[in-house]
């Protein structure tokens with residue numbers, strides 16, 4: 641049977657092979673990213689954070705934050721993703737979740753080949769949830785460096801299922817990236833950091849140029865009073881706080897990162913990240929002080945016993 645352009649076609653969608661993408665970066669990109677997630681944003685000589693932007697023995701020795709890996713997915717979603725058999729309005733897209741596995745410390749420069757695949761699609765009625773998995777291999781050695789699973793919440797794109805049962809496709813283990821249960825006890829440690837009013841304008845220079853984060857008119861059309869902060873920028877602030885407070889400042893201690901974006905953050909707001917340690921898992925939630933809202937929650941699995949607490 642012929643289908644119109646707007647009709648959902650799971651056969652077409654699931655058979656579709658997403659193109660490989662490439663990502664090349666150097667020490668300058670690593671430093672610009674670190675500044676974008678607030679490194680040295682309150683104190684230019686902060687001894688916990690200067691190492692992410694400067695090293696006195698050469699820029700190639702700067703340390704790379706594990707969330708830098710999230711940039712490797714740029715180019716698959718931010719450039720507009722064309723999926724046969726499934727239509728959505730990109731201007732209504734919100735970043736829902738990010739799951740990252742780091743297999744070895746990120747070098748300060750590299751050329752990567754990304755293998756991208758569809759990891760999930762769910763019909764939630766009012767919205768669709770789309771998940772893309774990106775495996776990043778170092779060019780030359782072919783070594784697998786990390787994996788990202790990006791979940792986007794597509795407002796207005798739900799209700800596409802052809803049968804009475806809502807469409808649901810997921811091709812990864814159900815224990816990965818689950819929503820976390822926040823402990824009822826007091827957090828072990830808390831870190832507070834103010835974002836700058838220009839935070840999104842700085843963060844976007846790492847390559848996510850979606851006008852939702854910079855253009856007041858575009859933001860209004862997407863349903864927001866003003867431009868909002870990139871979800872991955874908020875995630876970067878939170879994980880940087882965990883590295884500082886729980887991992888003795890060692891960014892290579894981070895093995896797995898999971899985060900769900902619960903509500904939007906506006907540039908200039910203050911982020912309070914609360915942390916609980918459960919074995920080698922740090923459960924965290926990030927709140928906005930000014931609105932007393934939880935904006936992000938998730939977990940970080942750390943290697944070995946490097947916790948400083």
Ligand SMILES: CCCCCCC/C=C/C(=O)SCCNC(=O)CCNC(=O)[C@H](O)C(C)(C)COP(=O)(O)OP(=O)(O)OC[C@H]1O[C@@H](n2cnc3c(N)ncnc32)[C@H](O)[C@@H]1OP(=O)(O)O
Pocket residue numbers: 710711713714717718733734735736737764769790791792793848850868869870871872900901902903904905
């Ligand atoms: C380099 C690659 C980048 C890729 C992304 C590029 C574009 C970037 C854009 C951004 O950065 S946008 C800024 C960051 N994101 C946000 O600010 C979103 C914050 N979250 C929200 O505003 C809300 O959570 C929401 C996403 C609008 C959903 O809230 P809503 O009240 O509409 O949902 P519910 O009714 O609670 O749930 C419906 C259904 O959906 C599931 N769900 C809810 N939230 C999420 C989520 N964040 N991620 C994944 N799934 C979510 C929820 O579990 C419900 O499912 P069921 O339980 O009914 O099965």
